[in-house]
Amino acid sequence: MRSLFKFFVVLQKEFDMSTNKLALIRYKTIDECLQNKHKKWTLEKLIEKVADALYEYEGITSGISKRTIQADLQLMRSDKLGYNAPIIVKEKKYYCYEDANYSITKTPINTTDVAKMREIVGILKQFNGFNYFDEMSEMIAKLENNLYKSTNKSKNCIQFESNKLLKGIEHINPLYQAVLNKIPLLIEYKSFKAHQSQEQIYFPYLLKEYRNRWFLIVKPKKGNMLLTLALDRIIAFQELPKEPFVDYKNVNFDTYFDDVIGVTKTEKDRAQKVVLQVGKFNAPYVLTKPIHDSQLVLKEDKDGIIVSIHVVVNFELEREILGFGESMKVLSPRILAQKIKKRIQTANELYSV
DSSP: OOOHHHHHHHHHHHHHOOSSSHHHHHHHHHHHHHHHHHTBBHHHHHHHHHHHHHHHHOOOOOOOOHHHHHHHHHHSSSSSSOOOOEEEEEETTTTESTTTTGGGGHHHHHHHHHHHHHHHHHHHHHTTTTGGGGGGGGHHHHHHHHHHHOOOOSSSSOOOOOOTTOOOGGGGGHHHHHHTTOEEEEEEESSSOOOSOOOEEEEEEEEEETTTTTEEEEEEEESSEEEEEEEGGHHHHHHTSSOOOOTTTTTTTTTTTTTTTSSSOTTTTTOEEEEEEEEETTTTHHSSOSTTTTTTEEEETTTTTEEEEOOOOOOHHHHHHTTGGEEEEEEEEEEHHHHHHHHHHHHHHTOOO
C-alpha cells in the first residue's frame, strides 16, 4: 500500500494547476455569458453572473471585485492559459467574442498541460496489473489515445464505443456530485410513455452506465420504490441543499445490479435460473464473452452448448436473447420461453405481408 500512497501523492502534485477551482468557475461563467449573443454583457453584468455562480457552486456570499473580473478577462485573452480568447468591447462597454463560435471549452490543451498529463498517464500505467487498478485499464488507454491525438495528427490507435447524438452526458458530473454529497434533486423528467414532463423531488443513490447510456437510480420523495431515470430523458434539475436527504436502507448499491443484465430491476425482483441452448456457430462467442458473470456451461457437444445464468428476468435479458436470433433457444423458465416465442412470432408477422 506504500506504493499506492506514493502514487496519489505524485498524482496530487501533478494536478496542482496554476488556476484554482474558483478561478475556473469564473472563467467558465464568463465564457458562458460571452457565448450568449442574445444579451449585452457589461462588466457589471459579468460581475453579477460570476457572483451568482460562486454562490451556487461554492456558497460564497462575499461577491467578486471589479478588478478580479477585469484581470480574468485579460488572462483569458492571453496565451498564459492557452485560451487566446477573442474578447472585444463594443460601444466601449459591451463585452463579447469576436468569433461567434468561440468557447474556451473548445480550445486545445497547451503543450505544458499535455506534458503533465503524459506524466500522469505514465504513472497510471505503472499500476496497471495491480488488482485494485484493474478497472482503470480502459480509462488509461482512453487517456493515452486522446493525448496522442492532441499532439499527433494521425489516425486513432484505439476506438471506444460512443454515441455522439446521446443527450444528457453533460449531467453526469453534477449528478455524480449530488450522489456523492447526498443532495436531494428537483428533477423535471419525461419518460418515453409520458405526454408531458413532470417535476418531482428525488434522492439520488447511484449513477450507472449500460451500453453507453447513463442512468440515475433514485427514490422519489413521495414514494418508497427505487426508480431508474435515463439521463437522456432528464429535461432539467436543480439541487435542493436545504431539503433533508433520505438514505435508502437495506440495499447495498455496490451489489444491487450484480444479478441483472441492464438496469431494469425493482427491490422485489429475484434472480432466476435461466437455461439457454446456443448453436455451434455462436457457442465460441458465448464461451469467450459470457452473457452474465453467473454463466455456467451445463453441456457442450458438436451441436453447441447449453448454459445457465442466474439473473432477474427483464426487458434487457429478452433483448439479449432475441439478439442471437435463431442461434439461441430458451429452455427454462417456461414463462420466459413463451414470451420469447411470442415476440418472434410477432416479428415474423411483419415480414408476412
